[in-house]
Amino acid sequence: MMINKFKEWLMQGREIEFLYNGDEYFIGNYEEGRAIFKGNEMKCEYYLEDDKFLSEADIDGRKLKDILIREDLKIITIF
Numbered sequence: 061m062m063i064n065k066f067k068e069w070l071m072q073g074r075e076i077e078f079l080y081n082g083d084e085y086f087i088g089n090y091e092e093g094r095a096i097f098k099g100n101e102m103k104c105e106y107y108l109e110d111d112k113f114l115s116e117a118d119i120d121g122r123k124l125k126d127i128l129i130r131e132d133l134k135i136i137t138i139f
Contacts, residue, residue, distance in 0.1 A: 063114070063128040069138055070094065070110040077136040080119060080127060084136065096124070 069076060076087045086097045093106035094113045103120075107113035117124045127133055 062131050063125065066128050067110060067114060070113065075139040077138075078133045079136060080133040085119065085133075 066076070070087075070089075073089050075089050078085055078087075083098055085103070088095055088097060090106065093108040094110070094117070095106045096103040096117055096119060098119075104117040107117060114125045114128070115123065119127065
């Protein structure tokens with residue numbers, strides 16, 4: 061369920077802060093595309109397509125899609 065809502069937010073151009081494994085992450089929406097950041101550290105490359113971002117972007121080797129399917133993160137803020 062969370063993955064559908066997350067995809068909707070991405071399609072709307074939203075930016076998302078969330079907690080995963082005790083760390084805070086940020087998904088930004090930039091001209092270069094979407095990327096995941098932990099503080100100032102970029103955790104994945106930029107993706108222009110939301111579906112590709114969800115299926116290929118990862119945090120420490122774990123795909124974002126899998127994290128969302130298992131609901132292993134907690135949303136902090138949606139901008």
